[in-house]
Amino acid sequence: MHKDLGLYVLGGLDDATDVEAHLETCAECREEVAALRRTIEIIDDAGLDEIELPPDLKTRTLRAALEGGTIAGDRPAPVVPFERRRQPRANRFVAILAAAAVTVFAAGFGLRMVTLDQFNADRIIELASPEGGQARATARIDDTSSGQEVEMDIEGLPPAPEGKIYECWFVGEGDDLDTPNRVSAGTFRSADDEVLRMWSSADPERFPNMGVTLEDDDGDPSRTGDKVLVTVSKRPG
Amino acid sequence: MHDDTQLLAGMAAGDGTALEQLYDAHARQLLGFGRRLLGDAGLAEELVQETFVRVWQRARTFDPGRASVRTFIFTIARSVAVDLWRRPSSRPLELAEEERSGDRAEEVVTSVVVREAMSSLSEAHREVLELLHFQQFTQSEAAIALDIPLGTVKTRAYHAARALRTALGGRGVGA
Numbered sequence: 239m240h241k242d243l244g245l246y247v248l249g250g251l252d253d254a255t256d257v258e259a260h261l262e263t264c265a266e267c268r269e270e271v272a273a274l275r276r277t278i279e280i281i282d283d284a285g286l287d288e289i290e291l292p293p294d295l296k297t298r299t300l301r302a303a304l305e306g307g308t309i310a311g312d313r314p315a316p317v318v319p320f321e322r323r324r325q326p327r328a329n330r331f332v333a334i335l336a337a338a339a340v341t342v343f344a345a346g347f348g349l350r351m352v353t354l355d356q357f358n359a360d361r362i363i364e365l366a367s368p369e370g371g372q373a374r375a376t377a378r379i380d381d382t383s384s385g386q387e388v389e390m391d392i393e394g395l396p397p398a399p400e401g402k403i404y405e406c407w408f409v410g411e412g413d414d415l416d417t418p419n420r421v422s423a424g425t426f427r428s429a430d431d432e433v434l435r436m437w438s439s440a441d442p443e444r445f446p447n448m449g450v451t452l453e454d455d456d457g458d459p460s461r462t463g464d465k466v467l468v469t470v471s472k473r474p475g
Numbered sequence: 476m477h478d479d480t481q482l483l484a485g486m487a488a489g490d491g492t493a494l495e496q497l498y499d500a501h502a503r504q505l506l507g508f509g510r511r512l513l514g515d516a517g518l519a520e521e522l523v524q525e526t527f528v529r530v531w532q533r534a535r536t537f538d539p540g541r542a543s544v545r546t547f548i549f550t551i552a553r554s555v556a557v558d559l560w561r562r563p564s565s566r567p568l569e570l571a572e573e574e575r576s577g578d579r580a581e582e583v584v585t586s587v588v589v590r591e592a593m594s595s596l597s598e599a600h601r602e603v604l605e606l607l608h609f610q611q612f613t614q615s616e617a618a619i620a621l622d623i624p625l626g627t628v629k630t631r632a633y634h635a636a637r638a639l640r641t642a643l644g645g646r647g648v649g650a
Binding site for chain 1: 494502503510520524525527528586588590604607611617628629630632633635639643648
């Protein structure tokens with residue numbers, strides 16, 4: 239039996255000339271190749287390649303890689319200290335529902351016209367649920383001389399429960415509950431299918447990431463709530 | 476659109492976008508690789524996730540002069556598969572909803588039998604079939620990914636194809 243028949247049938251040979259010349263003269267090898275080919279056809283016909291990627295696998299994978307995850311899965315939940323130092327809100331931004339702000343109705347026609355301001359994103363940050371949930375967001379950031387203008391399009395985030403608000407943040411390296419390194423970009427209660435627009439003077443070098451947490455609506459400006467959206471990827475606009 | 480080598484260079488510089496593009500280009504093949512090698516849908520997803528974590532972490536070590544990006548990725552995926560093989564798992568390969576519905580009954584039966592036959596092969600035979608046939612690796616690429624000599628790829632490919640034929644025949648499928 240010719241030594242290259244396996245590679246020949248499986249397609250791993252760079253040059254099949256030698257095998258094919260041999261097959262012309264060797265009936266035994268021709269029969270063997272035919273039988274092995276039928277085997278390969280059977281596994282091809284079985285549709286083993288017809289696999290759909292689970293829609294959330296990409297988010298999970300990117301998060302695990304970018305946040306230093308491992309095969310063991312998620313990191314342990316952060317411990318919330320009983321009493322936390324209150325931080326002054328160094329950067330106070332106005333979050334508005336941009337859709338409401340920029341939508342006008344053409345009088346007399348009932349025609350909805352969207353007149354979004356010219357918005358040239360310099361950077362785009364993708365956010366996703368850290369728990370593998372459905373919520374995700376895309377933040378488009380325009381770096382201007384006075385700071386950053388942000389449009390955030392959020393999907394799959396239910397309205398905040400009674401007594402709670404969502405808070406959007408610019409997040410720096412090493413941030414955690416014990417050593418916070420983040421500044422607020424504003425709060426909102428519901429953003430599904432809406433576009434939030436925010437302004438910030440946060441230094442993008444120092445606070446390169448964004449996040450959203452669910453906070454008690456108690457006036458405490460520091461972060462005490464759970465993360466509902468975290469940065470999973472960044473790219474130029 | 477960048478080629479894979481540029482994406483690896485971007486990843487080495489910490490560009491998450493490059494990782495995302497590499498995922499888009501290779502995740503589906505890796506998931507198929509995982510399902511055929513591990514016979515378990517959940518483990519296959521873990522293989523995809525952990526492979527990209529390691530590729531991200533090791534992007535700086537990639538040497539385009541030694542191997543292609545695809546070989547680099549599947550070499551890592553294979554080592555992840557070995558780690559996952561060692562993990563006890565009792566979850567059977569789950570059939571998709573569509574498969575359970577019976578609309579494609581005959582195809583499903585064949586598919587299940589073929590998966591069983593594939594699962595009955597040795598790891599070494601499954602790996603070489605997977606890389607050469609499903610991932611269309613060349614002999615040289617497979618030798619690098621499996622870390623075996625070229626000649627061993629040759630003999631293993633033949634014995635793997637024969638073993639698969641026997642396994643299918645034993646289940647009433649095949650010539």
